[in-house]
Amino acid sequence: MCGAGGSLRSSRGKCMDVDQDVVLLHQFQRGKYCPNLSPYALKVEAFLRLADIKYEVDTKKPFGPKGKCPWITINGEDVADSQFILEHLTERFNVKIDNRLGQQKAASLEAVRILADEHLFWCVVTWRYWLDGCVTFLKSQSFPPKLHRAFPLFMKRGMKRRAKHHGIGLHSPEQIYHICRKDCATLASILGEDDFFGGDEPCTSDCSVFGQLAQLMWNAPGSHYQALLTETYPNLDRYCHRMKDRVFPDWDQLLDPPQ
Numbered sequence: 001m002c003g004a005g006g007s008l009r010s011s012r013g014k015c016m017d018v019d020q021d022v023v024l025l026h027q028f029q030r031g032k033y034c035p036n037l038s039p040y041a042l043k044v045e046a047f048l049r050l051a052d053i054k055y056e057v058d059t060k061k062p063f064g065p066k067g068k069c070p071w072i073t074i075n076g077e078d079v080a081d082s083q084f085i086l087e088h089l090t091e092r093f094n095v096k097i098d099n100r101l102g103q104q105k106a107a108s109l110e111a112v113r114i115l116a117d118e119h120l121f122w123c124v125v126t127w128r129y130w131l132d133g134c135v136t137f138l139k140s141q142s143f144p145p146k147l148h149r150a151f152p153l154f155m156k157r158g159m160k161r162r163a164k165h166h167g168i169g170l171h172s173p174e175q176i177y178h179i180c181r182k183d184c185a186t187l188a189s190i191l192g193e194d195d196f197f198g199g200d201e202p203c204t205s206d207c208s209v210f211g212q213l214a215q216l217m218w219n220a221p222g223s224h225y226q227a228l229l230t231e232t233y234p235n236l237d238r239y240c241h242r243m244k245d246r247v248f249p250d251w252d253q254l255l256d257p258p259q
């Protein structure tokens with residue numbers, strides 16, 4: 001485990017100089033147009049910023065104790081799964097960004113979060129890695145040339161297996177797009193002309209929705225999936241830019257290469 005402050009060692013042996021109460025966010029490397037290819041990593045990073053929690057980023061060990069990205073280390077303790085991370089941090093730092101939501105609104109927003117994190121996600125990654133064979137996605141990443149060749153081979157096969165196991169992969173490409181479009185239509189109707197899903201200010205569920213929609217908005221350049229926001233549901237397009245400006249004013253500097 002760790003000493004008090006200074007150098008923290010998590011249970012996975014990661015050693016990095018991080019102060020007490022500073023979150024070490026383990027995630028993938030930055031992308032060309034969006035700071036992360038993982039919707040869940042972007043969700044956690046957005047939350048850390050909204051909640052004003054100090055953090056540093058590690059990209060050397062993106063996969064955590066549950067074999068997924070992202071995960072965090074705080075004061076020597078590892079926490080995996082984006083939702084558990086947000087709940088852990090909310091308690092640890094007494095985060096109040098959802099306090100102004102009534103019980104009914106908070107419950108509706110939890111349903112919105114689940115739609116984004118557990119439903120929309122599967123449409124996007126099934127298309128990204130399997131149906132489209134990573135072609136569009138790779139345009140949004142600054143991977144080294146060697147990885148550009150190996151990545152699609154590896155991801156396409158793995159994603160096909162996972163998507164079929166999940167069930168989404170049993171549908172045709174048209175049906176998967178149809179499901180994705182319906183998810184976007186639902187989100188667009190719920191958002192309406194509000195600035196954020198939380199209303200005038202972003203709330204915790206906004207982090208999830210933004211993390212997922214950002215994948216369509218910035219990591220699917222020129223595709224019919226991106227067009228769901230840029231053409232079909234422009235209030236979601238405006239929402240993505242509003243969240244970007246509000247939460248990531250340094251977005252361009254985070255990109256690889258920085259803009």
Ligand SMILES: N[C@@H](CCC(=O)N[C@@H](CS)C(=O)NCC(=O)O)C(=O)O
Nearest residue numbers: 038039040067068069070081082083
């Ligand atoms: N429920 C997890 C999902 C995380 C997840 O699926 N992450 C993906 C990257 S977007 C991943 O690590 N996939 C690797 C794998 O499944 O082997 C969370 O909310 O953090």
